[in-house]
Amino acid sequence: MEISKYWLMLLLCTWLGETLVTACPKGCICQHYNVDCRGQNLTEIPTDIPISTRILHIEGNRIRELTEESFQNLENLDILGLGGNEIMTLKKSPFQKLIKLTHLYLDNNLLTGDDFKSATFMGLDALVVMNLSHNPIATLNDGSFQFEYLTSLQTLDLSYNDLQHISPNAFTDIHQLTTLYLNDNHLDDITHIFKGLKKLQTLNCSSNQITMIGKGDMYDLRDLQFFDIGTNKLSVIEEDAFSELQKLTFLDLRENRLTTVPTDNLKYLSSLVILDLDTNPIKEITTGAVPIPSLEDLFINNMPVLSTIKNGSFAQLKNLQRAFIANNPKLSNIHPSAFNVTPSKDSAMSTIDLRNNSLRTLDKTLLNWNSMHEIQVGANPWNCDCNIEWMIESLPDDQSHFQYDLKCDAPKRLLGQLVQSLESEDFICPVAPITAYMGGMITSIVVISIVALVAIVGFIIFKCRYRFKCCFTRPGDYHRVMYDIYDAMEPEGVIVTPASEYKDKIIAKNERKSLKDAVEV
Numbered sequence: 020m021e022i023s024k025y026w027l028m029l030l031l032c033t034w035l036g037e038t039l040v041t042a043c044p045k046g047c048i049c050q051h052y053n054v055d056c057r058g059q060n061l062t063e064i065p066t067d068i069p070i071s072t073r074i075l076h077i078e079g080n081r082i083r084e085l086t087e088e089s090f091q092n093l094e095n096l097d098i099l100g101l102g103g104n105e106i107m108t109l110k111k112s113p114f115q116k117l118i119k120l121t122h123l124y125l126d127n128n129l130l131t132g133d134d135f136k137s138a139t140f141m142g143l144d145a146l147v148v149m150n151l152s153h154n155p156i157a158t159l160n161d162g163s164f165q166f167e168y169l170t171s172l173q174t175l176d177l178s179y180n181d182l183q184h185i186s187p188n189a190f191t192d193i194h195q196l197t198t199l200y201l202n203d204n205h206l207d208d209i210t211h212i213f214k215g216l217k218k219l220q221t222l223n224c225s226s227n228q229i230t231m232i233g234k235g236d237m238y239d240l241r242d243l244q245f246f247d248i249g250t251n252k253l254s255v256i257e258e259d260a261f262s263e264l265q266k267l268t269f270l271d272l273r274e275n276r277l278t279t280v281p282t283d284n285l286k287y288l289s290s291l292v293i294l295d296l297d298t299n300p301i302k303e304i305t306t307g308a309v310p311i312p313s314l315e316d317l318f319i320n321n322m323p324v325l326s327t328i329k330n331g332s333f334a335q336l337k338n339l340q341r342a343f344i345a346n347n348p349k350l351s352n353i354h355p356s357a358f359n360v361t362p363s364k365d366s367a368m369s370t371i372d373l374r375n376n377s378l379r380t381l382d383k384t385l386l387n388w389n390s391m392h393e394i395q396v397g398a399n400p401w402n403c404d405c406n407i408e409w410m411i412e413s414l415p416d417d418q419s420h421f422q423y424d425l426k427c428d429a430p431k432r433l434l435g436q437l438v439q440s441l442e443s444e445d446f447i448c449p450v451a452p453i454t455a456y457m458g459g460m461i462t463s464i465v466v467i468s469i470v471a472l473v474a475i476v477g478f479i480i481f482k483c484r485y486r487f488k489c490c491f492t493r494p495g496d497y498h499r500v501m502y503d504i505y506d507a508m509e510p511e512g513v514i515v516t517p518a519s520e521y522k523d524k525i526i527a528k529n530e531r532k533s534l535k536d537a538v539e540v
Contacts, residue, residue, distance in 0.1 A: 079103040085113035102126040115142030132156040156180040161188040174198040187211040221245040231255040249273035273297035280308040304332040334359035341370040355382035383409040397424025408446035
């Protein structure tokens with residue numbers, strides 16, 4: 020009898036175990052601790068989900084609300100996917116039984132945020148990741164995410180919503196947050212909304228309407244490493260706004276309205292490795308514009324009005340490895356000392372992209388070209404004169420991309436020809452008009468000087484000969500010689516000058532003396 024009871028109990032336990040393991044909602048797939056009910060046109064959470072389930076996927080259904088009864092007996096859930104439903108309402112505390120849940124996905128629903136009350140996320144003490152992206156959430160008020168219940172939350176995704184306003188204290192209580200996605204919303208003001216997020220490391224605010232970063236807006240973000248505020252309307256970064264961001268390694272400022280490089284704020288970013296300034300209306304990169312010795316990657320592409328990169332613009336970038344300065348239609352001048360590179364100085368630079376600018380020439384001393392691994396300089400209107408002959412001699416032979424897009428735009432005789440197909444004698448620098456003019460002037464001055472010198476010397480010789488003849492002539496011949504000279508020097512019609520009158524007096528005196536001498540004889 021005892022043996023019969025033993026076998027009966029064994030069979031019962033086996034049957035119950037198989038039932039618990041094999042029980043699965045209709046249309047779903049159950050495997051081990053994973054239940055997949057995606058795309059089953061469900062309008063509510065199935066009630067027969069095995070209690071041992073750890074991963075539950077209910078994405079792509081038609082569920083509209085979650086209640087306190089939705090997840091009864093699912094205390095072992097670790098990951099819950101509810102994305103792609105029609106959820107509009109979160110009644111009371113629908114997650115209060117999910118005490119082990121670490122990942123909650125509510126993306127692509129119809130949540131507006133109006134239902135976010137103090138008890139909405141009750142029970143989610145273990146939650147690490149919450150995805151609320153792609154919902155029509157428009158406003159987050161103070162205390163929307165209560166520290167009391169989200170004590171472990173590290174990642175919060177609010178991207179692709181309709182967020183227009185976030186109260187300054189909306190995130191104050193989620194002190195463990197390390198990653199926050201606010202990208203692709205309609206935010207225009209971020210004043211003090213990051214208050215209290217002292218452990219935040221990743222912040223994405225891209226694709227909003229933000230116009231300004233205030234002095235104290237980033238004050239608590241001392242651990243921030245990744246900051247993307249690209250594709251906004253940012254035109255003002257107040258002084259010292261980045262003063263606490265010494266750990267920042269990535270900064271994306273692309274597609275904003277900055278007219279100058281924010282040098283005064285960049286100087287604080289002592290750990291920055293990547294800086295993206297693409298697509299800003301910056302006209303020139305000034306001397307010392309990027310004072311970040313730690314920087315390795317620099318992006319200055321697609322700037323519609325950038326024309327000049329000045330002397331020493333990147334002189335402080337001692338660790339720069341890659342510079343992307345392409346697709347700037349007005350960029351025609353890069354100073355030879357923009358990178359402050361010298362042949363004797365080791366350079367970390369390995370990649371330079373200067374494609375599709377308006378560069379007509381490029382100085383040989385700009386970079387240590389022979390140490391580069393990748394060089395892109397095509398699609399520029401190159402003036403193939405003696406100033407770029409060095410490119411054929413110095414650039415690496417294995418740069419095959421030169422064969423297709425490194426072409427001459429001038430002079431006319433070389434228009435469209437590949438630069439590397441030219442010979443040394445093709446690279447001619449014509450004499451500049453001003454140089455020719457100066458050369459002509461110098462020649463004229465030399466000729467005139469020689470003529471003047473000859474005239475002066477001739478005059479001096481003439482005077483000396485005249486005086487010599489006067490000293491040794493006979494008294495009777497004196498008048499004749501002087502008269503002849505005078506007669507020759509005073510042609511008819513010449514106006515008498517004071518110098519001529521003086522000469523007449525001398526001649527008259529000599530004539531009287533000669534007459535007296537003749538009478539005495």
